[in-house]
Amino acid sequence: MCKSIELRITNQELRFMREDKINKIEAHVAGICFDGDNVLCLKRSPERKIYPNLWECGGGAVWPGENFEEAVLRELRDESGIIAECLGVSGVYEILTPDLEQKKIPGLKMTCRFLGYEGGTNEPKLSSEHVEWKWVSVDKLDGIDFIPGVADxxxxAYEIYRKM
Structure with a gap:
């Protein structure tokens, strides 16, 4: 289980935040899921607006009422049918969105361990967001057309995973 950070906000601080009308923001998670020395890689659909046909590890938006761990586990399950456990945060990232009011979408990179496939199957079940999947040995990442920075x-994340 990922370590949680507990924030204690007083009623007065909460009232101030509401009266100040602080805008809601979108936040994302990316799940880097390992099974031994292999990592789950998903090829984005050609219909995706951002980074079509490039490889990634999966992830997406945090929904209202979710924490980061719940979001990354849901995203892995929804996108690939993978059941995993979250081991911890491996980094942060941002998605630049200059055409939107929110110019940057912040995100957390989460290291995960593969536990199995939903429904007891023997392979991932892809959502419409991805067209292909594969488990790739961490020492064979070069040559895969990843979203910039994903291989690094x-x-x-593998260094964190190895120490667990």
């Missing part, structure tokens, strides 16, 4: 993110 995998290597960094």
């Amino acid at each position: 993110d995998i290597r960094a």
Whole structure:
């Protein structure tokens, strides 16, 4: 289980925040899921607006009422049918969105351990967001057409995973 950070906000601080009308923001998670020395890689659909046809590890938006761990586990399950456990945060990232009011979407990179496939199957069940999947050995990431920076993110997460 990921370590949680507990924030204690007083009623007066909460009232101030509401009266100040602080805008809601979108936040994301990325799940880097390992099974031994292999990492789950998903190829984005050609219909995706951002980074079509490039490889990633999965992830997406945090929904209202979710914490980061719940969001990353849901995203892995929804996108690939993977059941995993969250081991911890391996980094932060941001998605630049200059055409939107929120110019940057912040995100957390989460290191995860593969536990199985939903429904007891023997392979991932992809959502419409992805068209292909594969388990890739961490020492064979070069040559895969990843979203920029993802291969380095995998290597960094693997160092955390190896120590668990």
